[in-house]
Amino acid sequence: MTQQTPYPPAMPPQAAPAPPRNGLGTTGFVLGLVGLAFSPIPFVGVVAWPLVILGVVFSAVGLARVRKGNATNKGLSITGIVLSLLGLGVCITWIFVFNRAVDEVNEELNRTASVTYEVTGTAENVEVLYGEVLNPRTETAPTLPWTKKTENKGAFKGGTLTALADENGGSVTCKITVDGKVVATNTASGPLAQAVCTGI
Numbered sequence: 001m002t003q004q005t006p007y008p009p010a011m012p013p014q015a016a017p018a019p020p021r022n023g024l025g026t027t028g029f030v031l032g033l034v035g036l037a038f039s040p041i042p043f044v045g046v047v048a049w050p051l052v053i054l055g056v057v058f059s060a061v062g063l064a065r066v067r068k069g070n071a072t073n074k075g076l077s078i079t080g081i082v083l084s085l086l087g088l089g090v091c092i093t094w095i096f097v098f099n100r101a102v103d104e105v106n107e108e109l110n111r112t113a114s115v116t117y118e119v120t121g122t123a124e125n126v127e128v129l130y131g132e133v134l135n136p137r138t139e140t141a142p143t144l145p146w147t148k149k150t151e152n153k154g155a156f157k158g159g160t161l162t163a164l165a166d167e168n169g170g171s172v173t174c175k176i177t178v179d180g181k182v183v184a185t186n187t188a189s190g191p192l193a194q195a196v197c198t199g200i
Contacts, residue, residue, distance in 0.1 A: 021070050025062020025077035031055035032083030039090035048087055055084030113157040115199070116177040119146040121163075123170030123193065129162040136160060144172070158183045158199015165193040 035051030038044055059080030065071035117130040121144050131137045132152055136159070139146075152159055161184070163172040171189035175182060176199035184197035 020072040021065055022062070022073040022076070024058045024065065025071055025073045025080060028055050028057070028059030028062055028084065029076045029080035031058060032080045032087060036083045036087035036090070039087040039094070042094075045091060045094055049091055052084045052087035052091065055080055056088070059084060110153060111157075112151050112153045113178050114180075115150050115152045115158055117148045117150070117159075117161045118175040118177070119161070119163040119195075120144050120173045120175075121165075121171040121187075121189075123163075123165035123172050124168065125166045126172055127164040127166075129164075130159065132159045160199070161197040163188075163195045165189075165191070167191050169193060 031051050032055030035048040035055055038051065039048035059077045062071060062073065062077035063081065066074040066077060071077075117128075119126060119128055119141060124143055126141045126144060126146065128139045128141055128146055128148075129136050130139070130148060131150065139148075150159075158176045158178045161174045161176050163174045165172050165188075169189070169191040170193070171187065172193055172195045173185065173187040174195040174197040175185040176197045177183065178199055183199040186195045186197050188195040
């Protein structure tokens with residue numbers, strides 16, 4: 001009688017290994033890279049805020065998956081975190097720079113400057129229009145020189161100064177001095193000559 005060789009028992013089918021779940025880490029890297037690229041650009045950098053924050057979140061979740069063995073892109077996830085944090089740092093720096101610029105503008109607008117308006121020349125009965133741009137004042141100078149000192153504040157601290165000769169003519173020269181510095185001067189001559197100065 002022939003002895004039959006038994007077949008080895010059938011092995012149960014093994015499940016295929018799960019594919020690595022690298023999507024979140026890759027997304028975090030892309031968001032961090034784009035956010036960092038946008039962050040230094042004035043005004044456009046506002047878009048970088050949500051990008052870099054999401055970049056940190058996605059990259060961190062991707063790194064957590066790597067540690068659990070569910071993903072294989074550890075380097076990309078770490079790079080995503082680094083890029084996102086750099087972009088976030090640039091965004092925060094922009095806040096301080098912007099706030100400082102706003103403070104400096106406010107300080108300058110609220111600062112009071114010593115302004116001197118002067119009109120010289122040979123003309124007589126000169127009509128003088130002077131002062132702040134939105135609130136000028138008028139005087140008549142029978143003879144020159146004519147001088148007026150005021151305290152101004154605002155964007156145009158020097159205001160305006162216009163000297164208008166009468167029909168008899170002559171020369172008129174206007175000059176505006178702000179805090180001891182001449183910021184505008186102009187000369188005109190002849191009948192109805194008009195010299196205009198604008199100080200900033």
